[in-house]
Amino acid sequence: MELTDSGLYCRRADAWIDPHRPVRRALITHAHADHAKAGCEEYWATTNSAGILRQRLGQNINLQTLAYGEQHRIGAATLSFHSAGHVLGSAQIRVEVDGEVWVVTGDYKRSADPSCSAFEPVSCDVLITEATFALPIYRWLDGAAIAHDICNWWKSDTTRPSLLFCYAFGKAQRILAELAAIGLDDEVLLHGAVETVTRHYRSAKVAMLPSRPVSEVAKNESLAGRLVLAPPSAHRSSWMRRFQSPQTGFASGWMAVRGARRRRGYERGFVLSDHADWQGLIQTVKESKAKKVFVTHGQNDVLVRYLKEVEGIDATPLSELS
Amino acid sequence: METFGELIDCLDGTSSSLRKVELLKHYLVAVDPKDGCWALALLLGERRRRMLTGRRLREILQESVAFPEWLFNECHSHVGDSAETICLLWPQLKDQCLQRPELKDPQLRELLAAVANKPALHWWMETLLPSLARSSPTQQQEAMLSIWATVPEEHHWLLNKLITGGFRIGVARGLVVKAIAAAFSLRNTDVLERLMGEVEPSAEWFDQLTAPAKQTRRDRGAVPYPFFLASPVQLERMVCTPAEDWWVEWKWDGIRGQLIHRKEGVFLWSRGEELVNVSFPELVTMAKALPVNTVLDGEVICWERDQCRPLPFSNLQRRIGRKHVGAKIRQECPVQFIAYDLLEQEGKDLRAHPLVQRLTALNALNSVADIEESWRLQRSAGHRLESWDHLAQLRTIAGEGGAEGLMLKQLSSPYLAGRQRGHWWKYKLDPMRLDAVLIYAQAGSGRRANLFTDYTFALWDCRATDNNKPKLVTFAKAYSGLGDAEILTLDRWIRSHTRERFGPTRVVEPELVFELGFEGIQPSKRHKCGLAVRFPRILRWRHDRTAQSADCLESAEQLLNSPRGERR
Structure with missing residues (x-):
């Protein structure tokens, strides 16, 4: 593998992994916008991610899908996708060439998530891992505990709506699923951007709270005591005028740090992340048994130094991959 | 501490002022005065005494676990706060701390045993934390591990903040005042007056603060009146009023002060409600010649006798915070009090009278004229505004006379408390400006944690050439002036254009140009570029400029000679 202007490139498969500009052949870990770019001639992704990928990149894209674990040969390389536990259909990409195995994790998490399949540890020779939350201050509680916090916050004030901001694809559906898993059955209102993605989760038979788009709520219907999920871009936008003095919250791993919440101006922060926390990253690196680790995204300097100095693992920032 | 912790969580979880007041009110009505006094002192920011430094607290945890120091530091610079x-x-490290030795000191051991019984806030503030501060380093370490293990983790943030003295949450002083007033059926102004002066957290202080309103005492003793503050001018709102309703005077860049003469003595208060008698002994002596029970509002400023301009603000800085102002500083930094309002005359509170009457009374106050030090008391030179057109002209003259702008006061205005809009306006001069290059960045703290928001700027030095190439020389640091979106953009840029790192500081590619504004400039031996500026801030991001086109040191030096340049 090598690093090119368009991103990580596997010469033997003539394919780029999550390229950031249009290329001939793209292997996609998951359908988040920073990993799946439009305009490639050929896409490869998991079966579960196909719906959202087509919705975001266009119905007519040339998309080949593989089930988790299904092996496929492209050129001299054997390709397979393995669950990353990040969002619906998210995958680690395993590429084997001449007996040498590389795994690109994409984004992943180790905590259980009722809205998508669990992370599958894959052993390899070379691991390329993300490091978004690679600091020991980041430590996630399980989703059920956070779901109880969200529920208490929402139910504590029935006189006004509770606006919970979260990423429209992945986090929002996880919240709907986590809340269902702790035994709630109330209807939740969704911002349009959340609604379009949630449909794909419903077709994938993920158990979630019932929901309805805000746009379908009658003008004279009271929104007091309702939970509303919306993407962060809607915070302080004109869309918010629809709600009378709401209480606001944000669900994200970044909410672990007080200053990060204060800066964004949310009243409450719920620490709920779809990335691996510090322990999760280290556990994954160790379980992979990789002899060489490359680190990308976020706090890569910290993770590289820790792996080298404390764990004695050969680690390098991905930017230094020649 | 649990109840206070819950209050803090609730206050922190809402951005609505009404709700904050409501929450505080409920807490205050029910609280034991012994705890209430501490809660108020903490919310008002009056008792941020440090028991242990943040660094010491970090060391305690770090020395107790096998965890690399650099990783601790990375976390700290990311979070921006030790506590x-x-x-x-x-939570990640506690398992390593469980096997700890038994405490040797029986007294401390007994105190720590009480932690499990959820002791009240005042016990923490008056008993445990002070004794922790007095303990030996080993005892501190053992005690802290025991405390962390006992106190529920949801209260650790508050606990650590109380220890490091950095407790601060988003509740403005005004909201606390409103809540006290609402809880105990007082007027806001009653509460403001009672809060003037020293805050001594005790049940007595809390009781006095919250006691039912009585006839106000004739003599307030040393306690200053709340200062009436001006707001930045809104000319469009004002020009429709008759110009002759307004009093205009110079705005000086000194320290706002209230000078009180009672039979017990003289009290000079700064706007921060600090008694500053020791910094300005000459003014204290002078004020003894005033009639007893006189209260003046004015500006403390360094100004030589019979000169037509004040001395730079840095002279005042040399006096502030000193325990003793020696003969040398007295001589080099002579000080005057420019009075612009008379709040009390012969024990009579004049604040409700219109300004025009108070000014007449101030002018008639003549009793210091015959003493040697009388030059130290000046009356603010002001007059009725002739016309709105005249204002611009006055503003030009203001700069030439060394003032920082103009004050506009409505002649009918009473002397109110705090920042209440409508009667008093400040009309500052435009700042001096220079285009400078961003060279270093450092992460901020609080709500700017893990964002690069502390910037250092440089100018070109075309004389000290390095291989005949001009060199960038550090000129000023600035923290304010950019919007949230710009801060985010700049943060990303800094991360991807870092050349080198020195601890928390990043050296960035010298590419971006910002227009800096500042209020004054003067020669300085302490700064590398030989210049010091007053109140530098970012006026705008000059996307239209390249680093090469930024200003040179020479342009900064030329400002020294401009009318607003402060030169000794």
Whole structure:
């Protein structure tokens, strides 16, 4: 593998992994916008991610899908996708060439998530891992505990709506699923951007709270005591005028740090992340048994130094991959 | 501490002022005065005494576990606060701390045993934390591990903040005042007056603060009146009023002060409600010649006798905070009090009278004229505004006379408390400006944690050439002036254009140009570029400029000679 202007490139498969500009052949870990770019001639992704990928990149894209674990040969390389536990259909990409195995994790998490399949540890020779939350201050509680916090916050004030901001694809559906898993059955209102993605989760038979788009709520219907999920871009936008003095919250791993919440101006922060926390990253690196680790995204300097100095693992920032 | 912790969580969880007042009110009505006094002192920011430094607290945790120091530091610079870093790391590290030796000191052991019984806030503030501060380093370490293990983790943030003295949450003083007033059926102004002066957290102080309103005492003793503050001018609102309704005077860049003469003595208060008698002994002596029970509002400023301009603000800085102002400083930094309002005359509170009457009374106050030091008391030179057109002209003259702008006061205005809009306006001069290059960045703290928001700027030095190439020389640091979106953009840029790192500081590619504004400039031996500026801030991001086109030191030096340049 090598690093090119368009991103990580596997010469033997003539394919780029999550390229950031249009290329001939793209292997996609998951359908988040920073990993799946439009305009490639050929896409490869998991079966579960196909719906959202087509919705975001266009119905007519040339998309080949593989089930988790299904092996496929492209050129001299054997390709397979393995669950990353990040969002619906998210995958680690395993590429084997001449007996040498590389795994690109994409984004992943180790905590259980009722809205998508669990992370599958894959052993390899070379691991390329993300490091978004690679600091020991980041430590996630399980989703059920956070779901109880969200529920208490929402139910504590029935006189006004509770606006919970979260990423429209992945986090929002996880919240709907986590809340269902702790035994709630109330209807939740969704911002349009959340609604379009949630449909794909419903077709994938993920158990979630019932929901309805805000746009379908009658003008004279009271929104007091309702939970509303919306993407962060809607915070302080004109869309918010629809709600009378709401209480606001944000669900994200970044909410672990007080200053990060204060800066964004949310009243409450719920620490709920779809990335691996510090322990999760280290556990994954160790379980992979990789002899060489490359680190990308976020706090890569910290993770590289820790792996080298404390764990004695050969680690390098991905930017230094020649 | 639990109840206070819950109050803090609730206050922190809402951005609505009404709700904050409501929450505080409920807390205050029910609280034991012994705890209430501490809660108020903490919310008002009056008792941020440090028991242990943040660094010491970090060391305590770090020395107790096998965890690399650099990783601790990375976490700290990401979070921007020791107390919070520790409370985020504790859950990961606590297992390593469980096997700890038994405490040797029986007294401390007994205190720590009480922690499990959820002691009240005042016990923490008056008993445990002070004794912790007095303990030996080993005892501190053992005690802290025991405390962290006992106190529920959801209260660790507050606990650590109380220890490091950095407790501060988003509740403005005004809201606390409103809540006290609402809880005990007082007027806001009653509360403001009672809060003037020293805050001594005690049940007595709390009781006095919250006691039912009585006839106000004739003599307030040393306690200053709340200062009436001006707001930045809104000319469009004002020009429709008759110009002759307004009093205009110079705005000086000194320290706002209230000078009180009672039979017990003289009290000079700064706007921060600090007694500053020791910094300005000459003014204290002078004020003894005033009639007893006189209260003046004015500006403390360094100004030589019979000169037509004040001395630079840095002269005042040399006096502030000193325990003793020696003969040398007295001589080099002579000081005057420019009075612009008379709040009390012969024990009579004049604040409700219109300004025009108070000014007449101030002018008639003549009793210091015959003493040697009388030059130290000046009356603010002001007059009725002739016309709105005249204002611009006055503003030009203001700069030439060394003032920082103009004050506009409505002649009918009473002397109110705090920042109440409508009667008093400040009309500052435009700042001096220079285009400078961003060279270093450092992460901020609080709500700017893990964002690069502390910037250092440089100008070109075309004389000290390095291989005949001009060199960038550090000129000023600035923290304010950019919007949230710009801060985010700049943060991303800094991360991807870092050349080198020195601890928390990043050296960035010298590419971006910002227009800096500042209020004054003067020669300085302390600064590398030989210049010091007053109140530098970012006016705008000059996307239209390249680093090469930024200003040179020479342009900065030329400002020294401009009318607003402060030169000795």
